[in-house]
Amino acid sequence: QAxxxxxxxxxxxxxxxxxxxxxxxxxxxxxxYRIYWYQQKxxxxxxxxxxxxxxxxxxxxxxxxxxxxxxxxASANAGILLISGLQSEDEADYYCMIWHITAVVFGGGxxxxxx
Amino acid sequence: EVQLVESGxxxxxxxxxxxxxxAASGFTFSNAWMSWVRQAxxxxxxxxxxxKSKTDGGTTDYAAPVNGRITISRDDSTNxxxxxxxxxxxxxxxxxxxxxxxxxxxxxxxxxxxxSS
Numbered sequence: 001q002a003x004x005x006x007x008x009x010x011x012x013x014x015x016x017x018x019x020x021x022x023x024x025x026x027x028x029x030x031x032x033y034r035i036y037w038y039q040q041k042x043x044x045x046x047x048x049x050x051x052x053x054x055x056x057x058x059x060x061x062x063x064x065x066x067x068x069x070x071x072x073x074a075s076a077n078a079g080i081l082l083i084s085g086l087q088s089e090d091e092a093d094y095y096c097m098i099w100h101i102t103a104v105v106f107g108g109g110x111x112x113x114x115x
Numbered sequence: 116e117v118q119l120v121e122s123g124x125x126x127x128x129x130x131x132x133x134x135x136x137x138a139a140s141g142f143t144f145s146n147a148w149m150s151w152v153r154q155a156x157x158x159x160x161x162x163x164x165x166x167k168s169k170t171d172g173g174t175t176d177y178a179a180p181v182n183g184r185i186t187i188s189r190d191d192s193t194n195x196x197x198x199x200x201x202x203x204x205x206x207x208x209x210x211x212x213x214x215x216x217x218x219x220x221x222x223x224x225x226x227x228x229x230x231s232s
Contacts, residue, residue, distance in 0.1 A: 036218055045222040095160050102176045104162035
């Protein structure tokens with residue numbers, strides 16, 4: 001079982017909200033991790049969006065709009081990237097990441113389509 | 116402004132070596148933990164390894180698939196990060212990015228490594 005699992009794709013309409021999930025393997029507790037989120041558009045490197053561990057331990061990337069936010073669903077053992085007021089420019093691949101022991105682990109990525 | 120410029124990619128035969136460089140500017144490189152991340156064509160992101168700052172010990176950690184075949188080093192006098200890869204295999208074909216800090220906050224544009232006979 002992968003350490004981080006993301007749905008491969010998600011579609012949403014302009015102006016709507018999209019909730020991208022990053023589910024941790026069952027033997028690791030989402031509550032103990034900072035979850036990092038990145039956006040990658042075709043032909044470009046990833047860009048850091050934000051990091052979220054709790055409401056008191058979170059960080060927004062420089063210049064990242066506030067309509068991008070992080071949260072967790074402890075019952076699902078998952079991190080969540082919420083994008084509100086979707087715009088066409090939000091169409092991209094989104095990756096979650098954690099530091100697990102001494103290594104970085106990425107989720108497989110979610111391709112978000114805005115249509 | 117943080118700038119990271121990778122170089123050294125290209126076509127290499129299986130089994131061959133290759134050294135990538137990442138020239139950094141716009142921040143205090145010597146204080147930064149630096150990582151290499153790769154992305155195979157059409158695939159997701161894969162962390163390759165990391166080097167800590169010298170003040171934090173300068174130690175390295177590597178991903179399991181490349182451990183034993185790669186070495187990450189740094190030259191703080193020239194603000195340059197290196198990735199030495201040996202025994203390259205076709206599965207190493209990817210764009211290689213360098214990225215800053217624990218949170219991978221800043222990324223370069225990447226350099227393409229193609230391993231093929």
